[in-house]
Amino acid sequence: xxxxxxxxxxxxxxxxxxxxxxxxxxxxxxxxxxxxxxxxxxxxxxxxxxxxxxxxxxxxxxxxxxxxxxxxxxxxxxxxxxxxxxxxxxxxxxxxxxxxxxxxxxxxxxxxxxxxxxxxxxxxxxxxxxxxxxxxxxxxxxxxxxxxxxxxxxxxxxxxxxxxxxxxxxxxxxxxxxxxxxxxxxxxxxxxxxxxxxxxxxxxxxxxxxxxxxxxxxxxxxxxxxxxxxxxxxxxxxxxxxxxxxxxxxxxxxxxxxxxxxxxxxxxxxxxxxxxxxxxxxxxxxxxxxxxxxxxxxxxxxxxxxxxxxxxxxxxxxxxxxxxxxxxxxxxxxxxxxxxxxxxxxxxxxx
Ligand SMILES: Nc1ncnc2c1ncn2[C@@H]1O[C@H](COP(=O)(O)OP(=O)(O)OP(=O)(O)O)[C@@H](O)[C@H]1O
Ligand SMILES: [Mg+2]
Numbered sequence: 346x347x348x349x350x351x352x353x354x355x356x357x358x359x360x361x362x363x364x365x366x367x368x369x370x371x372x373x374x375x376x377x378x379x380x381x382x383x384x385x386x387x388x389x390x391x392x393x394x395x396x397x398x399x400x401x402x403x404x405x406x407x408x409x410x411x412x413x414x415x416x417x418x419x420x421x422x423x424x425x426x427x428x429x430x431x432x433x434x435x436x437x438x439x440x441x442x443x444x445x446x447x448x449x450x451x452x453x454x455x456x457x458x459x460x461x462x463x464x465x466x467x468x469x470x471x472x473x474x475x476x477x478x479x480x481x482x483x484x485x486x487x488x489x490x491x492x493x494x495x496x497x498x499x500x501x502x503x504x505x506x507x508x509x510x511x512x513x514x515x516x517x518x519x520x521x522x523x524x525x526x527x528x529x530x531x532x533x534x535x536x537x538x539x540x541x542x543x544x545x546x547x548x549x550x551x552x553x554x555x556x557x558x559x560x561x562x563x564x565x566x567x568x569x570x571x572x573x574x575x576x577x578x579x580x581x582x583x584x585x586x587x588x589x590x591x592x593x594x595x596x597x598x599x600x601x602x603x604x605x606x607x608x609x610x611x612x613x614x615x616x617x618x619x620x621x622x623x624x625x626x627x628x629x630x631x632x633x634x635x636x637x638x639x640x641x642x643x644x645x646x647x648x649x650x651x652x653x654x655x656x657x658x659x660x661x662x663x664x665x666x667x668x669x670x671x672x673x674x675x676x677x678x679x680x681x682x683x684x685x686x687x688x689x690x691x692x693x694x695x696x
Contacts (some may be wrong), residue, residue: 354419354507356515356688357406359498361391361562362538362635364405365685368415369663376522376690377664382413383678388576393539393558394426396494403501410504418505421688422495425512426540428488430456430463431554435473438480444469448484456486464492470550483551485511507693513544513554515687516657520631521549522690523661529628532652534611535684536636538562543611545618545627553618559607561635567599604642608649615650631657633683659686 358365368380386405390398410418436444436451444451448467453460463486473479492509499506516533526548533544539560545553565579572591574582581587585596615627630652636642637656647654658679663686665672675682 354417354421354689354691354693355410355415356685356691357420357422357504358512358515358685358688359391359402359406359422359495360386360537361393361540361560362386362388363681364402364409365682366409366413366415366420367682367685367689368417369686369689370666371690375662375664377666378660378670378675378686378689379666380413380415380669381675381682381685382409382415383681384409384412394424394428394556395491396498399494399498399501403498406498406502406504410502418503419507419693420499420504421508421510421691422499422506423510423512423515423684423688424487424491424495425535425542425556427556427558428491429511429556430458430484430486431511431513431551432484433470433552434482434484435476435479436482438472438478441469444482451482452484452486455484458486458488462489463487464489487511508688508691510688510691511554512540512542512684513551513556515684516542516633517544517546517551517687518690519659519683519687520546520657523657523659523663524631527628530622530625532615532627532630533657534630534632535634536560536607536632536642537634541607541611541634541636543614545615547625552622553614555614555617557610557614559610559636561639563603563606564599567603568596571595571599600639601641604639604645607636607642608645611646612649627652629653629655631655633657633659633680635681637680656680657683659683 356367364384366382370377370379387401390401432455449460466485468483470481473481531546535542537560539562541557541559543555544551564583565576568579568582582591585593643654659682
């Protein structure tokens with residue numbers, strides 16, 4: 346058909362505190378964000394990427410779609426957390442067909458889960474650096490029960506699941522669309538409420554991916570244990586502007602101790618990368634997710650890693666449909682939208 350519209354989909358980021366959904370239209374003149382919505386979900390419905398209450402989340406997803414009038418039921422989602430392993434491995438050179446047949450046995454030694462219990466995906470990266478008889482393969486393993494739980498969830502929400510990605514790749518996608526490639530190492534780090542995804546890039550290749558269970562929820566937990574309130578109340582108190590309930594100094598102390606732990610954990614992950622790439626330097630860290638709003642964290646991270654720290658703007662090279670969306674609102678929530686934006690630029694027939 347001559348005027349067939351490119352089939353777009355909604356990028357749906359199912360966070361443990363906040364659902365985010367973006368719908369982008371791609372035309373010859375570039376990408377336009379048509380619709381965007383966020384919705385808080387109930388505490389405990391999902392944690393560290395593991396679905397605990399599918400009914401609750403499905404109802405929230407339906408509400409988000411109704412409130413924002415998305416024009417398609419087709420969605421791309423991503424998963425993150427400890428159920429995912431991404432590793433660059435080196436195998437004997439072979440055809441794609443042969444690799445397809447032998448990937449399970451090749452992967453087995455690198456995956457800390459039972460190989461029969463994971464969905465495996467891979468991408469051949471090219472000849473191995475130090476051995477012309479070997480090739481590098483990027484291996485992605487996700488526990489089958491996690492994939493199935495998300496497939497069921499999207500079905501329960503009445504939507505059509507087209508793409509399952511991982512958080513780290515969605516971040517990379519939106520970074521590459523918005524920022525010029527540099528021949529330097531850039532670390533993309535998304536800190537949400539209960540999980541953190543780290544993806545170190547060199548140019549347009551990902552050289553190290555790691556998900557850990559750090560998140561802003563720890564701040565709430567510490568407030569709860571200090572003054573015995575609910576998590577919902579702690580969410581309001583963490584901004585330090587209710588001195589009659591909790592002193593701003595106590596809030597500050599909690600935040601500083603939490604971000605100190607984050608920086609230690611991130612430095613450990615970066616050290617792991619440096620041990621494999623001793624001559625490399627991570628020039629810049631691009632932060633996203635709710636954790637990136639915390640100024641004390643950005644400052645400490647820069648000091649501890651000796652890298653520049655910046656907050657990602659996923660709308661930088663994207664036009665905004667101003668009839669549907671407020672630009673100043675989008676500027677405010679930009680870092681939290683990064684993963685849903687990276688998902689929204691995927692296409693229905695993507696792998
Ligand atoms: N200004 C702020 N200071 C501190 N924390 C904040 C701020 N703004 C948002 N947050 C926290 O960010 C979190 C939400 O961020 P985000 O939307 O990235 O998480 P999520 O995607 O739902 O979680 P996850 O990816 O871990 O499942 C909440 O815990 C919220 O308290
Ligand atoms: Mg998130």
